[in-house]
Amino acid sequence: MNLPRGNAVxxxxxxxxVVINQSLVGCIEALRDFGSVDGIFGARxxxxxxxxxxxxxxxxxxAKRLDAIAVTPGAVLGxxxxxxxxxxCRRIFEKLAARDICWFFYIGGNDSADTCRIISEVAATSGxxxxxxxxxxxxxxxxxxNDHTPGFPSAARFVACAVMGDxxxxxxxxxxxxxxxxxxxxGFLTAASVLARTxxxxxxxxxxxPETVFDIDRFIADxxxxxxxxxxxxxxxxEGVHDAAGTxxxxxxxxxxxxxxxxxxxxxxxxxxxxxxx
Amino acid sequence: MNLPRGNAVxxxxxxxxVVINQSLVGCIEALRDFGSVDGIFGARxxxxxxxxxxxxxxxxxxAKRLDAIAVTPGAVLGxxxxxxxxxxCRRIFEKLAARDICWFFYIGGNDSADTCRIISEVAATSGxxxxxxxxxxxxxxxxxxNDHTPGFPSAARFVACAVMGDxxxxxxxxxxxxxxxxxxxxGFLTAASVLARTxxxxxxxxxxxPETVFDIDRFIADxxxxxxxxxxxxxxxxEGVHDAAGTxxxxxxxxxxxxxxxxxxxxxxxxxxxxxxx
Numbered sequence: 001m002n003l004p005r006g007n008a009v010x011x012x013x014x015x016x017x018v019v020i021n022q023s024l025v026g027c028i029e030a031l032r033d034f035g036s037v038d039g040i041f042g043a044r045x046x047x048x049x050x051x052x053x054x055x056x057x058x059x060x061x062x063a064k065r066l067d068a069i070a071v072t073p074g075a076v077l078g079x080x081x082x083x084x085x086x087x088x089c090r091r092i093f094e095k096l097a098a099r100d101i102c103w104f105f106y107i108g109g110n111d112s113a114d115t116c117r118i119i120s121e122v123a124a125t126s127g128x129x130x131x132x133x134x135x136x137x138x139x140x141x142x143x144x145x146n147d148h149t150p151g152f153p154s155a156a157r158f159v160a161c162a163v164m165g166d167x168x169x170x171x172x173x174x175x176x177x178x179x180x181x182x183x184x185x186x187g188f189l190t191a192a193s194v195l196a197r198t199x200x201x202x203x204x205x206x207x208x209x210p211e212t213v214f215d216i217d218r219f220i221a222d223x224x225x226x227x228x229x230x231x232x233x234x235x236x237x238x239e240g241v242h243d244a245a246g247t248x249x250x251x252x253x254x255x256x257x258x259x260x261x262x263x264x265x266x267x268x269x270x271x272x273x274x275x276x277x278x
Numbered sequence: 279m280n281l282p283r284g285n286a287v288x289x290x291x292x293x294x295x296v297v298i299n300q301s302l303v304g305c306i307e308a309l310r311d312f313g314s315v316d317g318i319f320g321a322r323x324x325x326x327x328x329x330x331x332x333x334x335x336x337x338x339x340x341a342k343r344l345d346a347i348a349v350t351p352g353a354v355l356g357x358x359x360x361x362x363x364x365x366x367c368r369r370i371f372e373k374l375a376a377r378d379i380c381w382f383f384y385i386g387g388n389d390s391a392d393t394c395r396i397i398s399e400v401a402a403t404s405g406x407x408x409x410x411x412x413x414x415x416x417x418x419x420x421x422x423x424n425d426h427t428p429g430f431p432s433a434a435r436f437v438a439c440a441v442m443g444d445x446x447x448x449x450x451x452x453x454x455x456x457x458x459x460x461x462x463x464x465g466f467l468t469a470a471s472v473l474a475r476t477x478x479x480x481x482x483x484x485x486x487x488p489e490t491v492f493d494i495d496r497f498i499a500d501x502x503x504x505x506x507x508x509x510x511x512x513x514x515x516x517e518g519v520h521d522a523a524g525t526x527x528x529x530x531x532x533x534x535x536x537x538x539x540x541x542x543x544x545x546x547x548x549x550x551x552x553x554x555x556x
Contacts, residue, residue, distance in 0.1 A: 016451070078452070
């Protein structure tokens with residue numbers, strides 16, 4: 001295969017995970033052993049740094065420093081939630097060309113993969129040799145062809161520990177507690193809550209995933225049954241649970257309450273309060 | 279001193295902490311070495327168990343089991359948020375008398391201390407020898423005569439870790455983040471957030487305690503200054519910050535938003551979203 005020769009840029013996107021710097025360091029180490037790359041750059045704050053030509057030199061960063069970066073949580077290059085359109089990608093492409101960059105590695109989630117695709121298409125129509133690669137971060141674990149994505153296990157551990165604490169609180173102060181867990185269309189993180197079941201009677205007593213239809217009557221019957229038996233109930237529910245028509249329950253509740261439905265920059269309805277899991 | 283002789287009861291109240299079972303086990307061990315106590319009981323779910331005579335035997339619980347209980351987070355006897363009035367305390371007092379209990383140990387926060395006082399007064403007016411003791415849990419650390427209350431360090435650690443994570447997120451995705459921290463009249467937990475400052479530039483960049491007057495204009499100027507310098511700002515603020523008249527800022531904001539001001543069973547205005555710190 002006739003590979004282009006030139007510089008490489010690496011960027012980190014979206015909410016930082018505990019291990020996103022491992023992916024960065026792995027990429028740097030692999031590029032050093034790869035024959036077709038000269039200089040290695042990191043983009044500050046993802047696409048927003050690329051479009052401003054705000055890059056840092058990583059070609060000579062020593063092994064000791066890389067080892068320290070690898071075990072540091074958070075995104076060491078800085079991140080961004082910008083979602084570039086074709087015009088934005090065209091400006092990025094021009095900046096990269098001016099730096100003789102023909103290898104682009106983007107560590108992030110689904111939206112970052114989409115940015116890779118757009119930049120790749122812009123490059124192709126410009127006759128450029130730029131190769132864009134997506135390095136999955138993806139706490140949701142919703143990619144095929146792999147056992148797990150790098151961001152999943154640490155996020156799953158967070159969910160398990162949080163639900164474990166909630167279950168202990170709920171055991172001491174009995175009642176009904178609903179934990180809403182991230183994962184719009186993927187139930188892996190919500191399912192990870194069952195790791196909190198350290199002994200008989202531990203919560204979560206009920207788990208609802210977005211891969212199946214959520215029936216409010218069945219839910220109420222489930223809670224009633226558990227509460228009658230245990231005198232308490234801890235529930236793990238995905239933010240993305242939906243009715244038979246595919247409408248998210250969170251969206252229906254917000255509309256019933258006449259609350260304003262919030263959307264993020266990617267047009268996604270905000271189904272839960274925070275991006276705590278990155 | 280002429281001490282009464284009889285049985286003892288121990289109970290755990292309010293939100294469970296990581297170490298409230300240490301206090302329970304410490305109390306059991308001390309009572310075993312104390313000459314004036316025969317049987318030792320634990321009350322299930324605090325005052326609500328005492329008023330129903332729902333007690334468990336702890337007199338013979340073996341050392342291995344006690345050691346395991348001591349290192350288990352959560353309240354092993356179960357807890358309650360009931361706040362007994364004098365009539366409730368009178369019923370408790372009658373149940374205790376029927377069990378020949380003349381020593382009462384109540385592990386909890388400020389409200390539990392108040393319950394101890396009421397039961398003690400009811401007992402005194404009935405000519406009973408009942409002695410009621412409060413064992414402080416108190417994550418707020420707002421008691422005098424001690425260096426720290428048992429519940430404070432683990433809650434402080436939680437605050438420090440949470441703000442550390444937020445500061446890393448905020449470094450990667452710059453913006454302004456406000457962390458509202460428990461402690462209605464005591465700033466110890468909010469102050470513990472500075473443990474998150476692991477290196478230069480780490481958040482929290484600004485810290486606001488309830489022991490001083492919160493001035494919204496000064497706050498905005500502070501945030502503007504930090505944001506101009508650092509390009510980001512992580513703020514740790516006590517739920518109890520208040521204006522010069524003593525009105526909580528959270529209450530003012532809720533009223534400005536025409537939101538309903540929530541109160542808990544103790545008549546306290548709900549200043550933050552959850553009792554996550556117990």
